[in-house]
Amino acid sequence: MLQALFHAFGDPPVEFALWNGERVRTDTEPVATMHIPDRATLVRLCRDPDMQFGELYSDGKIQVEGDLGRLIEVLYQGAAHPGRNSISALRKLSHWLHRRPNNSLLGSRENIHHHYDLGNQFYSLWLGDTMAYTCAYFPTPETPLDQAQLAKMEHVCRKVQLRPGQHVVEAGCGWGSLALYMARHHGVKVTAFNISREQIAFARERAKAEGLDHSVEFVEDDYRNIRGSFDAFVSVGMLEHVGVENYPGLGEIIRSCLQPEGLGLIHTIGRNYWKPMHRWIDRRIFPGANPPSLKQMMDIFEQAGFSVLDVENIRLHYAKTLDWWWQLYEQSRDKVAKMFDENFVRMWRLYLAGSRAAFTTGEMQLFQVVFSGSTNNRIPMTREHLYRP
């Protein structure tokens, strides 16, 4: 059974320590050892490794000795192995059979509530001061997390060329850090949408505390209900939850609210080519999420008459961001255990370590796409302005 498992993951450098003292591994020096306490656990793992590794690790049934981050990296690398193609087809089918509620107006609310309403206090333990829960941008390798988050916000503002007095719409504003940054540093008005009640409440308090509640309006509503006319459109970390089938609709919404000379930016986790979301992540962490390929993203722009001006893939910045989050998370693990329980501590650790591995191995990408109406000739001629000190 273990042989089949090894084969399915391209013979990764991993060791299994079984209940009877037996050790099973490949010739390569293992990066970690998985302790399997009994036959039932082994059977569960082998029957459906994608789903059960997460379940068994979270339950504390499987213990990992060694480098959890590296372990997940070698599993990702092995799973990308050509031998897995036939398994991928089965998985695709299985994904559809197990799929979660869709991203209708109601489905989206449920999906978003599942993840983002775990409690602002929980997220504040490891996201840093900005509470920005998206990929940061590290101008230098030494930039600390909070500064890198602010650098990301500045990068986004420059990409849409904000000017004082403009009115910006933000779709999916998280805890409001970007909206507040835009108002504070670029003198713009912002209308920011989010369907997470807890995040919106937090963002409104922040706006009041910073005296920015006259410049920034936080609206608890779906992006599909955006109305009005804006100088710029930004969306950082929402597209993952939109659903590919809704991309032409999103494009239509943007078209209807973005002025002819306005610039738009979508920042999203993506893929090199379409794959279903990892089933365990879909079940336990991010129901309904699906990072698109660039090809899929074009469905937003093509029919709505937009021109793609700039795409930047900052995948390795997300690996670095997750390094930080995971480290801060481990520093707060006792607090997390008190808020939830030990199973949650492990589950969330696996999610952070696994996400980091997805970016270091090239399983996931981070795209920032800048676009504008196809007839707009007041677009920036070069991108040099993004890199001025």
Add this chain to the structure above:
Amino acid sequence: MLQALFHAFGDPPVEFALWNGERVRTDTEPVATMHIPDRATLVRLCRDPDMQFGELYSDGKIQVEGDLGRLIEVLYQGAAHPGRNSISALRKLSHWLHRRPNNSLLGSRENIHHHYDLGNQFYSLWLGDTMAYTCAYFPTPETPLDQAQLAKMEHVCRKVQLRPGQHVVEAGCGWGSLALYMARHHGVKVTAFNISREQIAFARERAKAEGLDHSVEFVEDDYRNIRGSFDAFVSVGMLEHVGVENYPGLGEIIRSCLQPEGLGLIHTIGRNYWKPMHRWIDRRIFPGANPPSLKQMMDIFEQAGFSVLDVENIRLHYAKTLDWWWQLYEQSRDKVAKMFDENFVRMWRLYLAGSRAAFTTGEMQLFQVVFSGSTNNRIPMTREHLYRP
């Protein structure tokens, strides 16, 4: 008949001066007047305006008084009008019925010969000193053409991060200016492919004259015959001629010759969404050419295991490049007339003016796409290095 024509082009601000002295126009001040000498010309124009305007203008049957560039711009703008959707469907069908030889190994040679082997002397009249026949890059609006062509080459070299001693493969090298620039300014070896006999002969002479024939090898062969292992792949202005059906094959070629940590760049005319090539251009100027949408371009990268790192759309730089070419061309119109004839002078003027209009109106895009193998972690973290003085 003219009413139907006006309607089909969204009632453009154009005036018709008919043989009997009659003038037909819309209320808007016309940008140009088309002189129609007889009823037969009018019938030909109205029956198939896309094809016949080019034919009749080249033959000197239709004369244009006023701004030819603006005339084509307003026709493009009008043709993008929603009322034209039903006509577009017919045109798509018509395109297939009239389609040119395909881009097989032999078909490509014929197509490329048609355009690029018109004579190096002809192209040297208006391309400037670099003989670069692709979009230039203007760091400032005042940069002159030759400098802007060199700036484009430097931009490309920086995007693939050339280092001395590396070996670069170039697919579709034109008259060799980029290959020679890379060797001269970045100390790399270059193997450059092209199936245009005249261009290759010219490029080889240039290499010898510059003493670079030991660093740059010009190969008269198809990109499909590229073999070897290279540190970087560049292709500037070839993809337009590859044909969408050959994109996965191109990706496979690149995958097989690009080292795991190598960077690749494709520079190509593109579109916001797929459309057949303008029929007159396909017939008279560029047989077999077809600028892809970004979505279509993904067929190169997705299956070959590449990650798209950077996309830059420099459409307005091509409008500026064409401004220069057209101006230089008009300065040499008497020489062109001697080389060919007056019909050719008009045909080529229409092509240059029309291409410029395609870029100013957003009908065409210019994409530079940087990519690398999906597991390469030695990719540039930021693009700041592109903009250092």
